[in-house]
Amino acid sequence: MVEKTTEDDQHQQASAGEKHKTEAETPDPKRTKVESETSADQGKENDKENDKREESNTHQTKNKEPEESKSEVKSENGTTGRAKADKGKDAPASILEKGIIYFFIRGRVDVDKPEEVDDIARSFIILRPIGHDAKLSKPPLADAGNTRILVLPKKVLPSSGRDRFLAFVDKTGASYDEIKGQFLAGADYETKTKGTRHTPAATPVGEGVYAITSTGRESHLAYMLTIPQELGEVQKDLGLKEQGSFIISTKNPEYPAPASARLPQAPEYPKKMHEEFHEYRWIPTRPHHLDYANTQILMIGESSGIKKALGVEDDGGKQANKEEPLEEMEELEEQDLKRMQQLSGDDSASIYADLKAHAEDYPKLQTTF
Structure with a gap:
């Protein structure tokens, strides 16, 4: 069901840097197909199909997801990961990018502290x-001006393969000053009918480390939370663990998105x-896909957690170096836990200090509704 956009919502998106008015819904499975785990029978069928394609030297149909080549893919910081097509088999997991991840929410107009998920905009x-090769030693991190902000219109995270939610990149290459001025802060504005309205500030709900990994046919966004150390009601309701x-796939802008998830401008x-x-x-x-505003990402939940993303499935010991991504x-x-503990104050203060913001100017980390 598409969420109606009110005058307040429009102003809220504009004033808080949320430029897009869209409520993402699951793409029509008849039109979009993202590959997930396949059975052995499916793998055999794929082998036959691949052989036929090689003989005829033709492309796969438009509705099927491509198999990866053997070429290396480089992220913005020079990391590499080799993705190999192995006739239906997953390649050893490799980390394409790693870093710090923050989770935030923003309440609806005039709702500074959401009391349920529906109160979240x-x-x-x-x-x-x-x-x-970077080590997380001295806090806070230096401002590299390479921070990205992704928007989750569904508000909650996908938790299983049945959950397929679209997200989009709202801002790329952001500095800490831009995050403070254009994202974290709230704002007041005037309306003709309701007078002064208030767009609440963004509220932190978690911080940790992440890795974008490749397992050959799929990419994953895996994370481990550092803050809070014990999940609260808010984190659980949002699907945080x-x-x-998540399995993550990038949408080809040449194909239209569902009407309810269409952005006003395509990525450049x-x-x-x-x-x-x-x-x-x-x-x-x-990783470089996320360096363009309006990139649309399909996120599919993985109920098995980080096991597949970090290549630690039970494969009888056949997968070489399978523990390396997990150990990393x-x-x-x-390192992140020790680093955050060095930052003064409680969990909220640590998060804001890490973003070089003053905690007293923003809401505390929310764990209960």
């Missing part, structure tokens, strides 16, 4: 990439990036 994911993961991709899509509607997300994430989480 939007939820957000903030990604702050770090170098592949101590450790979680360079020619080289348009070529990545070939004729496919969806391709596995790569666990080490990053431990």
